[in-house]
Amino acid sequence: MKLQEQYKNLKKEYKKFVILQKKGIFYMAYQDDALILNYLFNYQVKDDAAGFPEITLGKVLEELKYRQINIYILNDSDEIYEYDDNTYDDVLYYAKKNYFENLNSRLLLEEIEFLLKNKPENLRKLKDFVSEL
DSSP states (O other), rough: OHHHHHHHHHHHHOOEEEEEEEEEEEEEEEEEEHHHHHHHHHHOTTTTEEEEEGGGGHHHHHHHHHHHHOOOEEEOOOEEEEOOOOHHHHHHHHHHHHHHHHHHHHHHHHHHHHHHHTTTTTHHHHHHHHHHO
8 A cells, every 4th residue: 555545544543643654764744744844844845745864753753742743653663642732733724824825935936037037127127116115
């Protein structure tokens, strides 16, 4: 079974857990869990996934535990950390907000770059606009 399929099956039962799956010498998280890792550790999200080297698992767990986020670690010996005051939903809210704000900013910068490359006269317009702010 592929990791993402296994993740989806686990997520049905552990909805409000960050699920970390061991893949070689890395740990992977998918979908919303990847956004949480991006928010807390600035790990890059690519193809709906974020990963980190197994050597940094201790640091990741320390921060997730500090924030009282439920954790399911899928490796040789599955580990579960569960908190009565689980903050998964709260952290996910801020993670999504942060991710999409950054995404919108990057898209805007790419659009500006495209417009400047294709029409150099747009640089003057942009400078005029900025000076009026």
